[in-house]
Amino acid sequence: MRRVLVVLVLLLVAGCSGPGEVRVDLGPAVVPADAVAHVKVSGLGGGDRVEVVAEATDQAGKNWRASASYKADDHGFVDLDRTAPVSESYAGVDGMGLFWAMNPPDGDPQRQLYLPEVNGDGPREVVRISVRDGEKTLATATQTRRWATDEVTVRTLTLAKDKVVGRLFLPKPDGKRHPGVFLLGGSEGGMSQAAGAALLASHGFPALTVAYFAAPGLPKTLQEIPLEYFATAAKILAAQPAVDPAHVVALGASRGAEASLLIAQTFPDLIHGAVLYAPTSKVAPGFPDYLANSWTLHGRPLTTDTLIPVDHVSGPVLAIAGTADGIWQSAPAAQLIDTELTTAHNPYPHKALIYPGAGHNVGTFPYLPQGTQFYEALADHTAYLGGDRPTNAAAQASSWPQVLALLRSL
Incomplete structure (x- = not known):
């Protein structure tokens, strides 16, 4: 017992x-x-x-x-x-x-x-x-x-020396060439994607981000930005010894996604695919002057509200959007981009990732606290981005590993 x-x-x-x-x-x-x-x-x-x-x-x-x-x-x-x-x-x-x-x-x-x-x-x-x-x-x-590990090195690009304003993040050299990532921010202007570029370099991908307006020496607003400016920057990235020039991918959010798709279509020998967060499928007007043109090519403005063609895109495309985007209809745009790539018989992988209930803040890297409203200093107004914090956070956590997987597959 x-x-x-x-x-x-x-x-x-x-x-x-x-x-x-x-x-x-x-x-x-x-x-x-x-x-x-x-x-x-x-x-x-x-x-x-x-x-x-x-x-x-x-x-x-x-x-x-x-x-x-x-x-x-x-x-x-x-x-x-x-x-x-x-x-x-x-x-x-x-x-x-x-x-x-x-x-x-x-x-x-x-x-x-x-x-x-x-x-x-x-x-x-x-x-x-x-x-x-x-x-x-x-x-x-x-x-x-x-965002940047000890092995990552950073170089600042200037208009005087490089003809672009940017920051180049390079991982520790290993004697190999890796896919390069060209990052573009949106209507906030300046160099808003530096943290993302640093993080990608920490993952082993050479990354360059540039400002294209609202920075010293550049246009004050998003108006008549030459697409050739992005080509100049992409050539700098492709020329790095650690970069595989056949696999340079543009990554952009919002207006940066628009620019990324435009340069992937316009310069297929330089840009080989794109990651598009909260994209538009059409050429959007200037900002904050909606009567102005946003972009030029060969000195001529691109016509606002025209569909961005995709028949020359020379690499994979991942379009990521939420159905509750408060800025524009990015989910239908992402689906249309994917459909247009299929119609054009694009031989590269392409996909639209649609997150129900997510807003304009559907990306990029996860786990930072973010609101659903953003003060646009250039327009002096508050932008309502849509979605809610939990749904946006879940979308970021889901989509970011898929972006890294795409880059690793190249």
Whole structure:
């Protein structure tokens, strides 16, 4: 009888652990900005309820924060990849939910833009995770998420020397040639895609991003931008020893997607395919002057509202859009681009990725907190981007690995 009691006690102890030293693990201390942080809490009592808090400081010094409460399993373990919060900043099982759901300390998070800190090694996000029981902190951990690894080198391109304004990000040389990526931002102007270019270089892809308006020496607005300007930049990227000149892909968002499709069609010997986030299938008007023309070729303006042809595109095309885009109808446009490529008997892979309920912020890299409204300084108005934060975040997390897979397939 005594032996049976001992066995029963041992089974009970093994089945429902008591509290020990509480620990929280995020994986490596320094990771690429698009890495998944597998947040795990251990050492709790079985069934304990704790709050997990994520915090990060943005470029302006604001402390962004998200928190959620979780119930430990019978072994005192919480795995955010497998456990839905019981009260939350986000809903459902999402291991990165605390990262994209962070809110600023004041103001409407839908109207605010999170920009990561920038120091000598480029943009980075230092995320602090704490496990709390009421006012008591049980465990903490920190992860630094970097866009440019130590091996990435950066070169600034100037109008005086290079005839373009840009930044070239190169991965550590390995003696091989790799696909190059040419990144273009949208109506925000300037060099908005530098972080994305740095991240792609960290993945081994030489990447160049350029400003084409709203930067010193360039047009102040999106009006009559020569497509030849992009060709000049693409030649610089293709000439790099680490770049396979037969596989230079344009990647753009919004107006940058429009430009990317135009140059893939116009310069098929330089640009060999495109990744298009929230695209248009037609030539859009100037910005903020909608009566102006956006682009020129050989000194002549491209006619607004004409369908962008795709019969000369010489590489794969991935068009990514959300059905709730508040800026323009990017989902039908993405589908039309894909259909037109099929009609043109394009021999390269092409696909439209459509995300129900996602807005204009359907891309690019995932896990940063983003609102659904954006102040357009050039037009002095607020743009309503559509979608909602959870749906946009899910679209980014789904589409970004597919972009990387496309590049790796070249």
